[in-house]
Amino acid sequence: MSEATTSASAAANNGAAISSSSSQPQVNTAQAPKRPKKVKKLTKKDIDEVLMHDIIELRGHNHWDWDSKTPPPFQNFEELEVTIGSLAQSGEGLGILPDRGEGWVLVVPFVIPGERVKARVYRHNWGYSHADLVEVIQPAENRIAQDKILCKYFGTCAGCQLQHISYPDQMKFKRQVVENAFKNYAGKYFASLPAVDPVSQSPIQSQYRTKITPHFEALNPKHQAAGTSQQVQIGFMQSGKRRILDIEDCPIATPIVNEGMKIMRADVQKNIASYKKGATMLLRESNPIVPGTESDNPPKTTKICVTDHKETITEWVGKFRFDYPAGSFFQNNNAILPSLIGYVQQQLHLPLSATASDSSSSDPSVSGNFAGPNHEIKYLVDAYCGSGLFGIACHEGFKKVLGVEISAASISCATNNLVLNKLSTETTAFHLDDADKIFAHIDFPSSETALIIDPPRKGCSDEFLDQMVAFLPARVVYVSCNVQTQARDLQGLLDRCAAKGLPGYKVEAIRGFDLFPQTRHVEGVMTLTRL
Numbered sequence: 001m002s003e004a005t006t007s008a009s010a011a012a013n014n015g016a017a018i019s020s021s022s023s024q025p026q027v028n029t030a031q032a033p034k035r036p037k038k039v040k041k042l043t044k045k046d047i048d049e050v051l052m053h054d055i056i057e058l059r060g061h062n063h064w065d066w067d068s069k070t071p072p073p074f075q076n077f078e079e080l081e082v083t084i085g086s087l088a089q090s091g092e093g094l095g096i097l098p099d100r101g102e103g104w105v106l107v108v109p110f111v112i113p114g115e116r117v118k119a120r121v122y123r124h125n126w127g128y129s130h131a132d133l134v135e136v137i138q139p140a141e142n143r144i145a146q147d148k149i150l151c152k153y154f155g156t157c158a159g160c161q162l163q164h165i166s167y168p169d170q171m172k173f174k175r176q177v178v179e180n181a182f183k184n185y186a187g188k189y190f191a192s193l194p195a196v197d198p199v200s201q202s203p204i205q206s207q208y209r210t211k212i213t214p215h216f217e218a219l220n221p222k223h224q225a226a227g228t229s230q231q232v233q234i235g236f237m238q239s240g241k242r243r244i245l246d247i248e249d250c251p252i253a254t255p256i257v258n259e260g261m262k263i264m265r266a267d268v269q270k271n272i273a274s275y276k277k278g279a280t281m282l283l284r285e286s287n288p289i290v291p292g293t294e295s296d297n298p299p300k301t302t303k304i305c306v307t308d309h310k311e312t313i314t315e316w317v318g319k320f321r322f323d324y325p326a327g328s329f330f331q332n333n334n335a336i337l338p339s340l341i342g343y344v345q346q347q348l349h350l351p352l353s354a355t356a357s358d359s360s361s362s363d364p365s366v367s368g369n370f371a372g373p374n375h376e377i378k379y380l381v382d383a384y385c386g387s388g389l390f391g392i393a394c395h396e397g398f399k400k401v402l403g404v405e406i407s408a409a410s411i412s413c414a415t416n417n418l419v420l421n422k423l424s425t426e427t428t429a430f431h432l433d434d435a436d437k438i439f440a441h442i443d444f445p446s447s448e449t450a451l452i453i454d455p456p457r458k459g460c461s462d463e464f465l466d467q468m469v470a471f472l473p474a475r476v477v478y479v480s481c482n483v484q485t486q487a488r489d490l491q492g493l494l495d496r497c498a499a500k501g502l503p504g505y506k507v508e509a510i511r512g513f514d515l516f517p518q519t520r521h522v523e524g525v526m527t528l529t530r531l
């Protein structure tokens, strides 16, 4: 059973999306999440706020009958029947309880809109409660049959949210997630945005993750002292609980990563008594060149699983080789990278007078590479460049490329990747710096410069957007694993332009890429042209 919060008011104190000073819970749907001066890690508040947008959309209004003292209209751990009305961005189903309170909402994982389900409530917020799925009473016609579900841990493990949904339906859901993000967090400009394009599919929907990070906890010393036998749990968090689920293999991870997991599990199990604390393990696929074949064209590669953060990973994206530290950032779905890169490249080189329909007409997962360089745009800036993925793979057609990254280990790999890919260090360079200062070092003419932004989940800081508006690159391609902060940043950018009396940017295209099949996550790519 899940840990319960005993009163709605206690839960509401955590759910800061709801104003506790007002007698009615409110979400300010007109404004983007408040941006701290220097952007920090995303908090539960931000996540609750995203969920609240989805709840308000389902209820059709933001009027509530409760104040912060109102307890939920049922007992803790009560089992309730509800019909699922929609899927939240979290991948959880939302259902209104018509006969309990006025429109109290249940948040239930692993369900599909239209299904009648039984769920056990365990944590309450102001106007909604989280519940474990107990039973699907009336399954949706499109629910994947239990014996066809990819993973035996699905429904218990917190890692995947969508394995019970067909892949085409996952794509429809993710497109909606992207659209809702722009509606809720760039609402002022939503009417002027192009329709969100269909999500580009991953060529494989299982065995795609090149990196996983399972956890384990040390044995409980009290049980050890009493000589009670204990089973060490090595795996991922359980859905809705703060407990680790023991997992022997993960069907969305690549085969070599699963082989590595077997070896690592056996090692941890054997030596568990020596661990004072639990830990998170790293398992990452690497494809190094087989020694002696370096001068072959192409050289032979092999697959290994790396577990040491400091080791170097070798990964191939199309014709490019990327070496990077095992513990640093790199995209986790190698199979979709050629089409993501092809699309970003195509978007960078759109004619500056392109229309939205020009830019979104082709499905990059089918068409592949870009049509050719746009001679109006000669310079490329790669902000948050990591180990140089976009700067290197998209360098063709640019006179100069400059990348900036805050991790010293990544930047030294990015520089080494230039050499590995035989790119000139005269025309392509990577600098160790804060992206907030990226334009301080750039003497490219802004009307001939394209900017790639690929920040962490928290998005860009105020300082980053301020300097961007001071520079005004002619083309921007913004890649993000968090479409809510991406949309918030778009609004921040356009607001800044308006405040300065500048015409701002036209949004050419918004498209999701499915880097994370079977999960709720989607990568957003947005293309802007300076007006």
Ligand SMILES: C[S@@+](CC[C@H](N)C(=O)[O-])C[C@H]1O[C@@H](n2cnc3c(N)ncnc32)[C@H](O)[C@@H]1O
Residues within 6 Å of the ligand: 329, 330, 331, 383, 384, 385, 386, 387, 388, 389, 390, 404, 405, 406, 407, 410, 433, 434, 435, 436, 454, 455, 456, 457
């Ligand atoms: C989502 S990753 C993208 C990396 C790269 N574009 C890729 O696709 O491999 C974000 C990167 O931003 C870097 N980063 C975070 N904050 C930064 C900052 N303030 N300035 C520059 N880089 C930053 C991180 O170290 C990380 O490598």
